[in-house]
Amino acid sequence: MSPPPVQKPSAALVFARQGFVIVNRFAPETALARAREHLTTRAAAGTVITDDEQVPGTPSVYGGVVLDGLMEELRPVVEHCTGLRLYPTYSYGRLYRHGDTLPRHRDRAACEISVSLNLSQEPNEPWPLYMQFGQHDVAVKLNPGDALLYRGIELPHWREPYTGESLAQVFLHYVDQNGPFAEEKFDRRPALALPFASRMPEKP
Secondary structure, three states: EEEEEEEEHHHHHHHHOOOOEEEEOOHHHHHHHHHHHHHHHHHHHHHOEEOOOOOOOOOEEEEEHHHHHHHHOOOOHHHHOOOEEEEEEEEEEEEEEEEEEEEOOOOOOOHHHEEEEEHHHHHHHOOEEEEEEEEEEEEOOOOOOOOEEEEEOOOEEOOOOOOOOOOEEEEEEEEEOOOOOOOOOHHHOOOOOOOOHHOOOOOO
């Protein structure tokens, strides 16, 4: 008689144990294409952020209808994979280029639960996102459509210099509705899709 098949732990169980989980094929191609087109169109029009302190000169986009819309569209999936009830805070897209790096850092309060979603890469070779997990550095390699879900304010993360040509990435950030950072809902904006400048000041 054959032994019963080994059951893999759910994504939510893995996330609860280690504070991060890799989810392959996290988003459909239609969603990836919509976000890619938005970022490249904004970059071509020059309506992007270029003074990002973490990656200076790299075209970036904060929030807006398309990326914040994607964040809200995928929220049920993020909740399923983390086992948490979440508020969306903000989205942020980047078009990384050859030679870009991401300094080692932890995220701010609005990034309690973060999703790093690969939209596309050229050539088709993953660029590792490193995370410190305990005493170990973990190299996370994502293909287009794959995502890393992680506790951004707890786990230090970074990238070494990019040897490829281009990588489109979007970050989707959330907070636990029952956690200590619930007031960061919408990144302290009155609603989603509004600019960063609309944020309400933090309470003293």
